[in-house]
Amino acid sequence: MNPGGTPRAHIDTAWLLGLVRNQTDRRLRLVACALCRAIWDELSARAREAVAFAEDLADGGGTDAARQHHFGHLRAEGGSNALRRELWLPACTVVEAGRSAAEFAIGSGVAPEVEIAVIYDIFAAAFRPVALAPEWRTGTVTALARQIYESRDFSAMPILADALQDAGCDSTDILHHCRDASQPHARGCWLVDAVLGHT
Structure with a gap:
């Protein structure tokens, strides 16, 4: 990307x-x-x-x-x-x-x-804009994203990927961003922001 x-x-x-x-x-x-x-x-x-x-x-x-x-x-x-x-x-x-x-x-x-x-x-x-389908933002996905954001603990990103996949997410870009061990994350991470509706 x-x-x-x-x-x-x-x-x-x-x-x-x-x-x-x-x-x-x-x-x-x-x-x-x-x-x-x-x-x-x-x-x-x-x-x-x-x-x-x-x-x-x-x-x-x-x-x-x-x-x-x-x-x-x-x-x-x-x-x-x-x-x-x-x-x-x-x-x-x-x-x-x-x-x-x-x-x-x-x-x-x-x-x-x-x-x-x-x-x-x-x-x-x-x-490279990535669409986050509304139906992927389940209660579980949103709660995980909020916990990650507020705690600044991004070790749960792979768990967020699992939750998104369970919700029907099939975006390679989204799932890879969560699971790529070489990618550090920070508050403001585009994916966590997208789930939480931050701009």
């Missing part, structure tokens, strides 16, 4: 992000959040709190006061105006608008193959 069938290894992430720059600010902010989670072990407790806040911000939660609160703590932790990468990236997810946050995050030091995987997970359906 890469644009034009281009192998992922030959895709420039800035170019790829440019293709989806007109997507919602929510999804673009979630790209930045997912890249923060890719370096989660490098993040301080304050930075992790900021990323979790930014994810809530993407879904309409949080306030400007809370945003400034998180940014202020990151600035204080950095000890200077030049925030270290592991603080600067979470700071961008909190302070910048979704599009700007994603643009700042790309090229920030996260491995390019991780950047590509994140963009693919969140935006694959924008490159």
